[in-house]
Amino acid sequence: MRALSRLRLGAQTGGLPDLEVVNVPTPKPEPHQALIRVTACGFCHHDRSVMAGMLRRGVGPDVILGHEISGQVAETGSNVTGLKAGDQVVSILTDACGKCDRCASGREHRCREGQGIGHGRDGGFAEYVALSEHSLVKVPEGLDPVGAALLACPMGVSLQAVQGTARVVSGETVVVTGAGGGLGSHAVQAAAALGARVLAVTSSSGKENALRDLGAAEVLADSGLDFSELVMAMTEDEGADVVIDTVGSALFPSTLRSLAQFGRLVLLGEVLGQSLNLNPAEVIFRDAQILGASGVSRATVEQAGQMVLDGKLSPVVDLELPLDQASEAYRLVSERKPTGRIVLLPDGGRA
Ligand SMILES: [Zn+2]
């Protein structure tokens, strides 16, 4: 089968990573696995960080990247009971065992045996991938199979952060940073769907209209002012109930300063990989909560699919590219150009 190699990383060659499409053996499904013919695989910032050599911990040698996988079941192992050939599926981000306490309690994304798909073990930048049936969710009928690639990451991840971690309720004010990106554009939609007033922070002024269409009440584009001052001005100096931060250290402490009393700051992304300088008093006297979130359970992926059918969420696909144009995806993501996601199509494009 054809797959994207990442044999030479950017950091080692000092420039763009060498993203070649190579021929590798098609995987054979183990008894608990299904072999998936990949329809589309989202190009995540995570993939970009691994390709750039910035993220190395836990990355398998010569692993095939890509964890935002939509595809069709081609073949099932002898122990698979929940799937059959022809089923349209989407993967969560972790290859789950289906047996441990976490899998048994609906937290398959934190499976004790689980390896990161497209990180510790092979992912979806390939024609085929073999995955445990416990990592797969059936895509409801009526959903676009390309857009379905985003149901887990970034849609489900954003939904889980907004709903599960931040516990946003109707009427609250929610700031989303990096709002034009993959996580951000879906966090805006998820918060708006829960009835929140969404203030979208973006460094790209060209994304303002798109963000309003996704449900942002206000768009805070680069104005020269610290965005926390704008948030204060727009909330009568109260601050926001919730900040969903997809950028991380680069925006700290503005994210914390944007919080109201009892506010919740959810850290969902870290672009630079740097440390923070935090004065604990700023957290203490706000009665603030700083929370981390990543990954997504199968139940939340199912919920995201239902919300798409109900018209409450919609996958934001900026561009579809064939697998052999992965370098173009890398360049665009590095320049933070896309609104939402770029997806790679191993078959070369839509029929
Ligand atoms: Zn992702």
Ligand SMILES: [Zn+2]
């Ligand atoms: Zn498990």
